[in-house]
Each structure stands twice: as C-alpha cells, then as structure tokens.
Amino acid sequence: MPDLTAVRLGEYESTGLRTEQLTPRDVDRLQVLQERRCLTLDRGPAGWRLKADATVGVLALDHVRLVIEPKFAISGERLMTWLAYALDAPTPLTTTTRRWSTGPDGYADLVAAALLEQCQRLLREGLRHGYVRHQSIEPVLRGRLDFAKQISRRYGQLDQLHIRTFDRETDIWDNRVLGTALRAALALVSDSHLARELRSTASAFPQAATPGAALRALDRVRYTRLNSRYRAAHTWARLLLRGGGVTDLLTDLGTSAEGLLLRMPALWEAVVRRLTADAASRLGGCSITATGRTGITVRGDLGSPSRFRPDVLLSLPGPDTTAPSVLPVDAKYKRYDRHGVSAGDVHQLLTYSAGYASADCPRSVIVHPQTASHAHRTLQVRGPDGLLGVVQVLGVGTSAHPEEAAQWIASTLARDQRMTAR
Known part of the structure; x- marks a missing residue:
C-alpha cells in the first residue's frame, strides 16, 4: 500500500484540499458519497472544500487518506x-x-x-x-461419465473419458x-x-x-x-x-470506495433498538413493530400518504393486572448532554405519545449518547388545559459497557413507570 497524505477532520467539520490532491477518480467517488449524504464536496477558487456529515471512518483515495473522527470522545x-x-x-x-x-x-x-x-x-x-462440482477428462472413470460429451466429442473412443465429479474442497462461498x-x-x-x-x-x-x-x-x-x-x-x-454498510443497519456505500465509513445516526439507532429491547425484556416486556395498523399515517395531503414511525415501540407490563402500556422510543444522535432538546424533536415525540401512549399517561422517550456517565431528565409539556405529554430524555454514557447501559435503562423506565402510576 503506497504512503498517503493523512487528512484528519471530525464529524460536521470541513477541510480544504488542493486541486492536485484529488484525481478525477477521487472526485467521482466523493460525489457518489455526497449523493449518499455522507459528505459534501465543493469546488473553490483554490481547490476543493470537503465537509463531513455524521460519518466516521477511513477513506483511502489515490493521494489522500481521509480520516473522519467521531464527535464523541470515545x-x-x-x-x-x-x-x-x-x-x-x-x-x-x-x-x-x-x-x-x-x-x-x-x-x-x-x-x-x-x-x-x-x-x-x-x-x-x-x-x-464442501462438495464442489468439476468437469474433466481422465483416462479412468471416476465419478459420473458425461455421456453427451463422450459421444459428441470422443465419438465412442474410450481412451479419454469426460467425467463429472464432486470433490470436498475449501473453495466454497x-x-x-x-x-x-x-x-x-x-x-x-x-x-x-x-x-x-x-x-x-x-x-x-x-x-x-x-x-x-x-x-x-x-x-x-x-x-x-x-x-x-x-x-x-x-x-x-x-x-x-460494504465499506461500512450493513444490510438493514447502515447505508451501503458500495464496494469501490476503498474505505470504511460508518453512518453514526444509523449505528446509534441500531444500538438503541437493542438496548431498549434488552431493557424491556428485563422488565417482562418486549419491542413491537410500528408498521401496518400500528403506524401513524397522514392522509389527504398532496402526494402519497406520509407516515410517522418511532425507532422503537416497547410493550411494558402495567401495574398489577392492568393492560400493558406502549412506550415510543426515539434514538437521537445529538449532543443533548450540552444543549436542550429542540422544538422539532419535542413536537415529534408528542406526536408519538399521542398516537401510541395512553391518554392519561402520554409518555415517550429520547435516547441520546454522551461521553459522561448516564443522565436522566424529564420534560413536561403543558398547554392551557393541562399536561400534553412527558418526554423522558435518557443520556447513555458511551464509556460504559452496553450490558450495563441496558440495565440502567431498565431501572430508569421501571422507576418512571412507578412514579407515573401514583
């Protein structure tokens, strides 16, 4: 592998590249990644301007080794x-x-x-x-005789035999x-x-x-x-x-990129799905799908109907003998350990709680990453006529082990459920 000039930047950061640092082949590959919303490439008077999106990893270009680091110190x-x-x-x-x-x-x-x-x-x-099929010409019979080839190519001669064999080899998929x-x-x-x-x-x-x-x-x-x-x-x-893409998990970046790039929001969504499913199982519940009749659909507008789907729906057992409660959970790859939850995300979670949670207890959950230890805060949204919804904001410390994080989420959800039932 030839020595490449290392260019380092973080998520959402930008850097400048000289014109000669990018070959036409590099520009084509970067434009493909731009179409996948992994980065942005702009032509400037002095060269190129490259800006990373929520993507981390390594991309080996012809003259440059691009290293994109996570915004979370991990x-x-x-x-x-x-x-x-x-x-x-x-x-x-x-x-x-x-x-x-x-x-x-x-x-x-x-x-x-x-x-x-x-x-x-x-x-x-x-x-x-595994058994691998071979066709060959041998002086003795081994396996099966290929009668069609023997007749059409050897004209009845038996000094060379067209045979088909199945041999056990490691040359399998x-x-x-x-x-x-x-x-x-x-x-x-x-x-x-x-x-x-x-x-x-x-x-x-x-x-x-x-x-x-x-x-x-x-x-x-x-x-x-x-x-x-x-x-x-x-x-x-x-x-x-896949260069960082996994089926049903991350975006497929193609095999020609010669890189390993991870879409961090998609990765965090996959982490939250498993974390919350593990937490629900510890409480005697499970995760359910938010498709079909359980989905939130908007009809009557221009174009096709739009749908609202939370990342996770949890079915949790209710207190005593009451019916299970449904709790919508959304994964947010944002620095909510440093700033407040945006109004758009609050509106989104209120829609989920109105569609899935019970009317007397409209709860929903945001799960975001943070570099410090786990943190939990509660947002209460009120209107002129009273409570509209409660949004639990759970900050999962990325320095912890996932199993410990799942246990913390389970205990937090159980405590919130007990306090709501009072």
Missing part, C-alpha cells in the same frame, strides 16, 4: 464494543485489538483486526469443506467471502504488522471473483449447524466489503 476499543453490540457479533478480544486501538487510525485497524481474529480462529479449527474481505482490508489498515498478518491469513482462503459476487453470496447465506461458526466472521466481512 476510545477505539469501546467503539468496537458498541459496534459489536449493534451487530450482535462477538466483541474482539482485548489482547487481539489493543496493539492497534491506540493508533491514530485505529478504528479501521480495529475492524480489520476483528475480522482477522475470527478468520484465524476458523483456520485453527479447520476450514469447512463460506470461505471465499472471507478471503475477499481480508484482501479488501489491506487497503484500509495503516499498521504494517497488521497488514502482514492479513496478507498471510488471506493466502489460506480462496477468493471470490469480485467483491460484488462476495456480497451477493453473503446476502444469500443461510446458517445451519454446519456453518454457524462462520457467522461472526461473515458479519465483519460484510461490514468491510
């Missing part, structure tokens, strides 16, 4: 813990990742190290073999996608030792023809007892091959 190791939690994947071992967690570009190296750890574990256990992902990770990492380990491990895996073919195979994969041990490795491979 260590690479802890970010990996939350990412693994959102993906429902095993957290990489500390001994495996600590060598790269303190580096300046440690984020991309950590994701590559997580894939490397899983692939090396598979090699120690032995790669899965379960292994090909990992070999492709390991090679893709080589363009992202900055640590030379990690790059050597990736290259060495990749040589033991077969490779797909293209990254797109590997992604299509990952979309088709179904896990059974035979390949369930591949699930974690495939999760990290999918993240790398």
